[in-house]
Amino acid sequence: QQQVKQSPQSLIVQKGGISIINCAYENTAFDYFPWYQQFPGKGPALLIAIRPDVSEKKEGRFTISFNKSAKQFSLHIMDSQPGDSATYFCAACTSGTYKYIFGTGTRLKVLA
């Protein structure tokens, strides 16, 4: 119940294309869903986050889509660039705990 399932494990996209990474959860108590970007040898960096009271949040080229009934959320990277090549982690958290449960990560490669 505490798991967050993330797919795909790896993704190759052409420059300018759309990258889509999906996550699913079971615990309906989760109410904060961040996405992190991690470059090799670096710590995860907060990219964008959403709460379940909205279905979509957009920041620049990054959009989170949230489907509360399906217990799924996804990250869309529009106009993907080679500099976006990194590992992306979704996570989920419950109010009051601040304990992130991370997905297994998606290694994105954007071809020039």
Place this chain on the structure above:
Amino acid sequence: EPEVTQTPSHQVTQMGQEVILRCVPISNHLYFYWYRQILGQKVEFLVSFYNNEISEKSEIFDDQFSVERPDGSNFTLKIRSTKLEDSAMYFCASSDSGAHSYEQYFGPGTRLTVT
């Protein structure tokens, strides 16, 4: 831009030795965390710390682990007697209070290698 810093970047130790990993969270943050990432795997929660006490800990955080905020700026993770399976990247994170309390900012990590 303020950031979380961690030292050392890489620590090599022998099995059974004690190690202390150090973190300096973002200065006005009130919540502190340790996570670990075994090579090629997902990031796992270890412990959260607020108001000078542990808020929550995972099953990984057993009696061999302890955390401390020895002064107003540092936050440490101690592993008393390291095991081979403790080899991982350890990340410190911190978050603000109020509306931003869920936004956790991670440091660059300490790679711990136990031989």
